[in-house]
Amino acid sequence: xxxxxxxxxxxxxxxxxxxxxxxxxxxxxxxxxxxxxxxxxxxxxxxxxxxxxxxxxxxxxxxxxxxxxxxxxxxxxxxxxxxxxxxxxxxxxxxxxxxxxxxxxxxxxxxxxxxxxxxxxxxxxxxxxxxxxxxxxxxxxxxxxxxxxxxxxxxxxxxxxxxxxxxxxxxxxxxxxxxxxxxxxxxxxxxxxxxxxxxxxxxxxxxxxxxxxxxxxxxxxxxxxxxxxxxxxxxxxxxxxxxxxxxxxxxxxxxxxxxxxxxxxxxxxxxxxxxxxxxxxxxxxxx
Ligand code: IPD
Ligand code: CA
Ligand code: CA
Ligand code: CA
Numbered sequence: 001x002x003x004x005x006x007x008x009x010x011x012x013x014x015x016x017x018x019x020x021x022x023x024x025x026x027x028x029x030x031x032x033x034x035x036x037x038x039x040x041x042x043x044x045x046x047x048x049x050x051x052x053x054x055x056x057x058x059x060x061x062x063x064x065x066x067x068x069x070x071x072x073x074x075x076x077x078x079x080x081x082x083x084x085x086x087x088x089x090x091x092x093x094x095x096x097x098x099x100x101x102x103x104x105x106x107x108x109x110x111x112x113x114x115x116x117x118x119x120x121x122x123x124x125x126x127x128x129x130x131x132x133x134x135x136x137x138x139x140x141x142x143x144x145x146x147x148x149x150x151x152x153x154x155x156x157x158x159x160x161x162x163x164x165x166x167x168x169x170x171x172x173x174x175x176x177x178x179x180x181x182x183x184x185x186x187x188x189x190x191x192x193x194x195x196x197x198x199x200x201x202x203x204x205x206x207x208x209x210x211x212x213x214x215x216x217x218x219x220x221x222x223x224x225x226x227x228x229x230x231x232x233x234x235x236x237x238x239x240x241x242x243x244x245x246x247x248x249x250x251x252x253x254x255x256x257x258x259x260x261x262x263x264x265x266x267x268x269x270x271x272x273x274x275x276x277x278x279x280x281x282x283x284x285x286x287x
Contacts, residue, residue: 001114009063009112010120010135013088016058017108020051021126024093028127029102042166043096048072051092051108059088071219080218082245084115091219094123095195104128109197111222116245121223121230123197132201132227140204140231149233149254150206155261158209158254160187161199165215176214183265200224200252204231210253210262212238221250228252234259238266 024047032045052070059066069080070090088110093099095106104127112120123132132147134140140147152158160183165176184190191208193199196216202208204227213220225235225243234256237243240263243250253259 001119006119006135009086012059012062013055013110013112013120013122014133016055017110017122017124019058020054020092020108021124023047023051023054024099024106024108025126028099028104028106032100034100039166039168041097041168043100044072045093045096045100047099048093048096052090055088055090055092055108055110069218071217080246082113082116082218087113089113089219089222091197091217094197094220095193098194103194105193105195105198107195107197107201109219109223111226113222118222118226121226123201123223123227125195125198130198130201132204132224134223134227134230136226136230138230140227142201142205147205147231149204149228149231150209151232151254152209153255153257155183155186155188155210155258155265157188158258159189159191159207160184160262161191161193161202161208161211163192163194163196163199163213165213167215179266183262186265196220197224201227203233203252203254204228206231206254210251210258212249212251212262212266214238214249216248216250218245221252225250225252236263238263 027047034043034045037044049072052072056068067085067087091109093106094109099106107123107125109123111118119136121134131143196213199211200221201224203211228235233254235243235252236259238249238251251259251262
């Protein structure tokens with residue numbers, strides 16, 4: 001794709017995200033009406049749906065042939081399919097639980113993917129005015145200032161970020177806790193912001209060194225992955241190799257060395273011997 005086409009896409013999505021950000025910001029401290037999705041902690045609000053519609057309608061009006069993978073569109077249980085066509089991957093509110101509680105860490109996360117490669121990534125937390133952006137090959141930015149990952153290589157010096165996940169079933173939480181406990185014992189510190197996109201963006205900023213999570217979706221990490229890569233970081237599959245965009249798991253790190261150390265200490269390393277479909281089935285059982 002040409003640079004002018006890339007810039008046109010970028011201008012359009014920036015305007016739409018600013019508009020959508022105003023809606024989130026104006027409602028952050030209000031009481032929300034919530035609906036439950038797969039469980040009583042898997043939530044959606046009217047704002048999630050409204051923001052996703054605003055973004056999709058705005059893009060469709062200019063590019064009627066573009067495709068979309070939006071969280072609130074795809075939550076019917078189908079496994080989303082990514083084609084080579086220009087596709088917008090949208091998480092309208094990443095950190096809905098935070099948004100519901102007015103905890104000021106939720107963000108709009110949007111990536112534009114062409115031929116399965118991310119070309120634009122934007123993560124915007126309108127409540128705290130934090131905007132992370134990247135265009136392929138042009139670096140990563142935080143509120144228009146260029147950013148770089150920390151470059152940390154050792155887990156013992158690293159601030160590690162992950163989440164507890166969205167399941168509260170005993171067997172599943174046991175596996176998550178075992179994994180976290182093992183890594184927390186080695187890492188310098190441990191954090192959870194409650195938004196995968198902001199967790200990843202913080203790695204790009206150099207404010208944390210590594211993020212990993214099992215059970216997340218393409219809309220949680222696609223924009224963040226481009227931003228980390230453009231900030232000089234390294235993203236991979238926890239089982240090794242390139243990230244499979246539909247496999248629902250990712251490591252975003254400040255260096256390959258750090259990602260490798262986490263992989264070695266990950267108690268779900270059993271996955272490394274599996275093919276991607278078996279892996280997917282396993283992750284689905286864990287989340
Ligand atoms: C969730 C958040 C959370 C992560 C979950 C995601 P949502 O996204 O990013 O931090 O642990 O895996 O599903 O549902 O708030 O958009
Ligand atoms: Ca959700
Ligand atoms: Ca999300
Ligand atoms: Ca969401």
